[in-house]
Amino acid sequence: MDIRQLEYFLAIVDHGGFNRAASxxxxxxxxxxxxxxxxERDLGTxxxxxxxxxxxxxxxxTALIEPARAAVRGMETARASVEAVQELRTGRLDIAAMPSPAVEPxxxxIRDFGRRHPGVRVCVRAAFTPQDVVDLVRTGTGELGLLTTPGPLPEKGVVSQPVGVQGLVLLTPPDGPFPAxxxxxxxxLAGHRLIVVQRGTASRAYVDDLRERGVDFIVAAETEHRVSVLPLVLAGVGLAVVTDSWRATAEQAGALVLELEPNPVLRIGLISRTGPLSPAARAFLDCALTGL
Structure with a gap:
């Protein structure tokens, strides 16, 4: 039994005969x-x-009429839903993102995409390291991913699109040890108290490299909650190395944002699966890349 058979059956019912239904x-x-x-052969009657x-x-x-109408209506609804998603009137897009690029870009x-396709809901899933982002995209948890890395953008199992670069900055309280x-x-930074985040991130790699170079600092706090870094800095717990995407938020909150020397360049990558993308994911990629 298929939908076409039910549509033909209902046409005969609605039009009162085979000839009129055929027309x-x-x-x-x-x-x-x-x-x-x-x-009739499929149903045995x-x-x-x-x-x-x-x-x-x-x-x-007579008994078939009601379930046949329900089945046909269900298929029509399904077709309409697919068409709506394809035209991006509705739908959902899951994006896996590290905390810093989730702030900016x-x-x-999302703002630019939302202006073009206001009916599509964007859901951002948390990922703490570049590998986390890649894993979430590969497994389909996120259709797209946004990450920063000091090295080359990932290529194995995903498609990477460069979307910019970021540097690192130092956050201090407004009355911190360094002049604006x-x-x-x-x-x-030797002798100062630092707030660090988990391994696998660019800012953690930077401070770990300092220690390997003989710069002896004190780890005042280590946190996986990136949003807690700025409050800890403002509370005087220590200084923090973060990506430049936090600059505007930190300055608005009253922290001092200072450049670092030397300052590594972090590549920002927008990654996707290697297979076909949904219309929403393709539209988001196009919007993000044309905005560069």
């Missing part, structure tokens, strides 16, 4: 009859009694 469906009467006979040119419903045919990307407007050399 309404723009098919030949023999083709219509053959389809209905196939449906007659649906109509043929009395001359008339088609009279059997008891089984993802905020601007002057870059801070890495060696000057």
């Amino acid at each position: 309404a469906l723009y098919v030949s009467q023999p083709a219509l009859s053959q389809t209905v006979r196939s449906l 007659d649906l109509f009694r043929r009395i001359g040119k008339r088609a009279v419903l059997t008891e089984a045919g 993802l905020t601007s990307m 407007g002057r870059p801070v050399a890495a060696e000057e």
